[in-house]
Amino acid sequence: MHNNPLIYRDSTGHAIDNIQLNTYLQIARAEGVNSQVYWEIRSILGSEVSGLPGNIANNNKSFKYLFSLATGTYYEKKANTLGNAQWAEGNLQKMFELAESLENVSFAMLSTVGGKVKKVSNLINTTALIRA
Numbered sequence: 001m002h003n004n005p006l007i008y009r010d011s012t013g014h015a016i017d018n019i020q021l022n023t024y025l026q027i028a029r030a031e032g033v034n035s036q037v038y039w040e041i042r043s044i045l046g047s048e049v050s051g052l053p054g055n056i057a058n059n060n061k062s063f064k065y066l067f068s069l070a071t072g073t074y075y076e077k078k079a080n081t082l083g084n085a086q087w088a089e090g091n092l093q094k095m096f097e098l099a100e101s102l103e104n105v106s107f108a109m110l111s112t113v114g115g116k117v118k119k120v121s122n123l124i125n126t127t128a129l130i131r132a
Contacts, residue, residue, distance in 0.1 A: 028042065029070075038071070046064065069087070070085050071085075
């Protein structure tokens, strides 16, 4: 089971860890901005952190900036360095950790009512990502 809540601290079963984030970024980087896969990954990952206070205020621009640097697709080509990509990936991971923390709090508070359940693992089921 992906992200088994019995083994991991994520009680909702859909947090993204650093290895998964790195994998998705590598796929997006390899596919490039002209690929539907790139935009699906960006959309799904972006929706996972769009509820953070800083991202709400700036229309998720912080995530978009970090995602483009992490995938080497930033519009200023000279900024697309390995160092910037690593820095951006580290900051993206912090974003996901914060989103997980906030979601765990809201999940605990809303457990009887239900809450947002959107799985990043849906990427695995996206046919565009399945390669022979």
